[in-house]
Amino acid sequence: MIYSYSRLKRYADCPASFQYKYLYEMSELPTEPLVLGKTVHTAIQLYLTGTKLQKAVDQAILQEAELPVDRDEVLRLVEHPMVRGIQGGQIEQRFLIPLDPEGVIQLQGYIDWYEQLPSGAVKLIDWKSNRQKYAPTENHQLGLYSWYLSQVTGSTEIDAELVFLRYPYADSRQAYTYTSVKMEEARRWALALATEIEDKVAELNLLGGGEDGHLFPATPGKHCQTCSHAGLCIKSVQIKPVKIDDEVDAQRVAAEVIRLESAASEMKEHLKAWAKEHGAIAVGDSSFDFVPSVSWNIDAEKLYELCSELHDRGLDVFQYLTLTAANLKKMGVTDAQLQLYGKPKTTKTFRLVKAKEAC
Numbered sequence: 001m002i003y004s005y006s007r008l009k010r011y012a013d014c015p016a017s018f019q020y021k022y023l024y025e026m027s028e029l030p031t032e033p034l035v036l037g038k039t040v041h042t043a044i045q046l047y048l049t050g051t052k053l054q055k056a057v058d059q060a061i062l063q064e065a066e067l068p069v070d071r072d073e074v075l076r077l078v079e080h081p082m083v084r085g086i087q088g089g090q091i092e093q094r095f096l097i098p099l100d101p102e103g104v105i106q107l108q109g110y111i112d113w114y115e116q117l118p119s120g121a122v123k124l125i126d127w128k129s130n131r132q133k134y135a136p137t138e139n140h141q142l143g144l145y146s147w148y149l150s151q152v153t154g155s156t157e158i159d160a161e162l163v164f165l166r167y168p169y170a171d172s173r174q175a176y177t178y179t180s181v182k183m184e185e186a187r188r189w190a191l192a193l194a195t196e197i198e199d200k201v202a203e204l205n206l207l208g209g210g211e212d213g214h215l216f217p218a219t220p221g222k223h224c225q226t227c228s229h230a231g232l233c234i235k236s237v238q239i240k241p242v243k244i245d246d247e248v249d250a251q252r253v254a255a256e257v258i259r260l261e262s263a264a265s266e267m268k269e270h271l272k273a274w275a276k277e278h279g280a281i282a283v284g285d286s287s288f289d290f291v292p293s294v295s296w297n298i299d300a301e302k303l304y305e306l307c308s309e310l311h312d313r314g315l316d317v318f319q320y321l322t323l324t325a326a327n328l329k330k331m332g333v334t335d336a337q338l339q340l341y342g343k344p345k346t347t348k349t350f351r352l353v354k355a356k357e358a359c
């Protein structure tokens with residue numbers, strides 16, 4: 001088997017998910033973030049190799065968008081100043097390199113952009129359409145890409161960057177200089193996991209292809225949110241009364257909730273597809289059905305007119321209009337400015353948050 005960072009990461013997160021996808025080759029539903037990411041990468045590649053911006057976006061959507069994507073959003077991400085600033089270098093390079101001296105385990109990857117300067121220094125960029133930023137050292141992706149580049153360029157230091165395209169120029173870059181030690185760390189991580197998988201696959205073959213989950217155990221966690229096999233996976237779940245006595249129990253139940261929610265949303269998608277063809281699905285005195293919800297798009301001028309008319313009728317429109325935090329942020333209104341007009345009201349909801357979000 002040929003390994004890649006994403007394959008290894010999937011195994012590290014959940015061996016069962018790896019088994020479903022790469023050993024049993026079960027198909028997966030496209031997800032919105034994945035489709036958007038692929039579309040943006042293709043559009044950038046086309047743009048950087050000479051296609052006009054608008055055409056690059058349209059062509060990428062045609063080629064990659066298995067789900068509807070917002071063209072304006074793709075365009076906004078592709079015309080990021082970091083992308084527009086690229087001149088020269090190698091674009092979207094595929095590589096294949098052995099991870100071990102014997103050349104048994106192969107690693108492949110796609111490097112979005114890199115360049116070796118006349119001084120010998122090497123720069124590497126990976127474009128990200130994620131909403132949340134993270135540092136290159138939070139995983140081994142850029143460490144592995146840097147290790148490959150060090151092998152082919154002879155450079156012992158690689159300047160690598162993640163560029164988060166949703167953020168303004170000054171805020172979009174997460175850079176890290178990989179030294180030989182760090183690159184070797186990434187290579188060892190990949191080799192250890194790939195070797196473990198090879199051993200398990202050999203054992204699985206000896207068992208005739210079937211196993212009870214001891215080789216590739218289901219490991220619920222945050223990653224269940226994007227798993228296409230949650231519906232199948234929960235067949236092995238034994239739902240017991242929830243009793244939480246300590247932190248370990250609490251973490252186990254939390255991971256299980258994510259897996260069950262993911263399975264439920266997958267089941268809902270199947271129900272939706274069935275209802276589309278056959279109509280509402282009755283459940284006792286209720287039913288699952290498509291319920292219309294109507295919203296209005298009113299341009300700013302007309303909205304102003306409407307508000308004036310309501311005001312003339314004696315209504316206080318401001319009692320009904322709400323400024324959302326997201327819209328205030330878009331308008332650049334700061335908390336300090338808001339303090340001059342009102343008091344903050346904090347409510348708490350119980351939900352899954354990223355570690356950084358919770359701070």
Ligand code: SF4
Nearest residue numbers: 014220224227230233
């Ligand atoms: S639902 Fe979660 S535990 Fe099950 S296979 Fe997918 S990622 Fe693994």
